[in-house]
Amino acid sequence: MRPEAEREYVEYVRVRLPRLHRMAYLLCADRFQADDIVQTTLTALYVDWKRASGADNLDAYVHRLMVRRFLDERRRPWSRVVLSDRVPERPTPADHGVEERDALVAGLRLLPKGQRAVLVLRFFGDLSVEATAEVLGCSPGNVKSQCSRGLATLREVLQTREPVTTAREAKEA
Amino acid sequence: MDDEQELRNRMEAVDAPSSRIEIDALLQAGRRRAFRRRSVRAAGGVGLATAVLLAVPSILNATGASPAPREDVAGASPTTSDGPVGPCQMTELPVPPGMSGVEVEAVDPTGRYIVGNSTVGQNFRPVLWVDEKPSALPVIATSVQVTAVNASGVVVGLAHDLPDEYVFRYENGAYTRLRTPPGEWHVYPTPAINAAGDIVINAEPRGKAEGEDSIVLLWKAGSTTATQVPLPTEANVYDITDDGTLVGGTYEKGYAAAAYTWDQSGKPRKLEMPGGEKGIARAARGEWVTGSLSLAPARWNLRTGEVTKLGPPLPPDALDKDGPGPGVQVNASGWVVTGSPRGSLLREGDPIDLVVPAGQASDVKGVSDTGLVVGQARDKNHSILGPRTWRC
CATH class of the missing domain: 1.10.10.10 (Winged helix-like DNA-binding domain superfamily/Winged helix DNA-binding domain)
Known part of the structure; x- marks a missing residue:
């Protein structure tokens, strides 16, 4: 990515990250999964920044990316294989006492x-x-x-x- | 206070745990992902050093009833049974006037037909190449996305006129809407078509976002009425072979479990899954099936039952889930195209060398039985430079 475009990306993410993270947490109700979908969403956004930054409504575009990632786990065979191997390494959500508060x-x-x-x-x-x-x-x-x-x-x-x-x-x- | 406003307030007030994500780490993940895509060609060069020592099955002998290959392909030594493959030379694929950002999606087994899409905003605009001559197909909905084409030039894809979405067939210059059973269905991921023109896709009831209660739909050639294939709960199908075999797998609680093929009466054949590994089949051609096994692209041979992993597994802690994608297409010689994020072409696990100009990388989407590779060239920033073909 060109340095100028990368600066634009960083600026966008810096401002939006807290809210995107909160949205992900409300969707997943799990801090680790929330971090995961924020990370994958924003990494995808980096790679596709040139096209995405030209979107009419960038926030809506990013929300869409994130929600699709949240919902599409079942539909994307590759991701599901990855997740199936990752899940056992993690505590179950019920173990995160912080989330029950x-x-x-x-x-x-x-x-x-x-x-x-x-x-x-x-x-x-x-x-x-x-x-x-x-x-x-x-x-x-x-x-x-x-x-x-x-x-x-x-x-x-x-x-x-x-x-x-x-x-x-x-x-x- | 009304429910809606209270929910707004409470969502804003939720005490979200702190995030581990830092912008520096995001940047590194993004750069690494872009870098890995750029590295595909470099990795191909390394693989070739050993690849040339290996035999390659004949593509031409295995194509059966497929039309005669192009002369230049037929004359190339890489397509004979024992010769090395590659380097494969690149050609720019022209795009219809006024279209930009066109991405190739698939090629038919003969190499004569190629489909792809341009985008306007977030909507697709379909393109069909016949003998590498492009034409923009008519736009009959908000978004028209072409996803596959067979050896007779019959194209399938998805049309969206939100909230309406449906599978279509495009043939002889006309679109035909393929009907789903009564009720509201969401079809996914994209339709597949075989030589005869039979089309398959999965469908789940609208509002069931995780494939719950999903069914497999089959439209026999020329038909607009779907039949439901009698498959187990949570079975999904991704491809249909020329003899009508369905290719896919089963899921357990939303996770890929086992790769299967089925006949159209639902009779199963479980593919070899060594050591209790999990995986899924995505595509088939001739005696070959490809997909993923644990975290690696994999290939099964239907005749011998043998399974081969074609790449290293992805580390479970990979931040961006990058790495070699699953096998998403295979040609009659068993060459495997791996899917996003790394569109590469593997033969016996080694990347085939696709020539690109300095500073560019290849992003493969499909390969014909005649050794015609289709995809796009990308620059070092991963931007699409345009559709390309490579002849192997």
Whole structure:
């Protein structure tokens, strides 16, 4: 990459990295997997920077890259082989006590990947129903139904946990 | 407070664990990946030193009913049974006027037909070469992507008119939409076609993003109605041979498990998986099947049952999952094209030397039975310089 283009890439990544990492963490609900998809997304972005930097909406392009990477593990045989060899080397997500400290993350983990992706794109990425549908390659109707099912599940999960939080807060107060 | 706003607030407030990622490491990973692509040709030179000592199976004798090869190919010693292969000389493939960024996607077994795509924004624009003369195919949807072509010049691909997506056949100047069964389906990854014109692809119900409940669809030649092939749960198919054999594998909980071929009644043949290794088959031609085994590109021989790993495994801790890709195409002589990120051409595990000008690298996408290699040249920044062919 030309030094000038590389400076542009670094500047873009420097500004966006914290938010991309947060998005990845909401998608994966696992710190290691989140780092993985951020890393693979941004490495792919480096290699394809010349084309990507000309995109009409670079953020949307990168979000799309990341969400596809999150969802496509099942569809890309090569990646799946790689992952199958990597998974045993890692502790299971349940071993990361740090991730249980947020009820929302625990709730997101209970959702199917598709619903998680819809909620994260809609409410963290602030994408419209139509834009979310485009990123996911499905219909707006499908986004709406996934969104509604995901919200319903989350509501249920968070409500059952809420009293615990309230009791602890009351005790601390 | 409404659910949506509360979710927004809570997502912003999530206490995300600190990231291990540093920008310096990202830069190194990106540079290394770009560098590895540039190194393909250098690695090919090293491989050739030993490759010339090995015998090469005849491509011409193995092609069976394929049309006669080009004269210059037929006269080249690399295509005879015992000669060395390469170096293969490069030719620029012309592109239709006004098109830029064209990437070659595939070549038919005879080498007469080549397909590729240009892009406009994030949408594909299809190109077909016949005897290396390019034409831009009509654009009938927001995005039209051609992915394979058979020896009769029948092209298949994917059209997107979001949210609509479908497999099409392009033949005699006209597109035909291939219908999926009732319901909403997402087809993946790309359709494959055999000499007769039979077409296969996988489909999963819309909204099931992990291949859950996926099925394998087959359109017999000329048909627009799919039949579902009776295969096990989580089986996926990636290619169909000229005798109608389906090539792919099974998955367990989303991970590649075992490479298989099936006949169209679903009768399986499990390919050799030594030592409990995992893998998947991606493509076949004649007696050869290619795919991946553990982390290496692999090749099976259907006649002998023998399996060969064609490269070193990728280190599990590779930051960018770079390295030799899986085998994605094989010709009648068993030459294997490896997929992204490293589009190279392997014969018995050694890269075949594809000549490129100084400062450029080859990125292989396909090889015909006649030894015509198609792909693109890239510069040292990995930018595409344009479609190319190499004659071996």
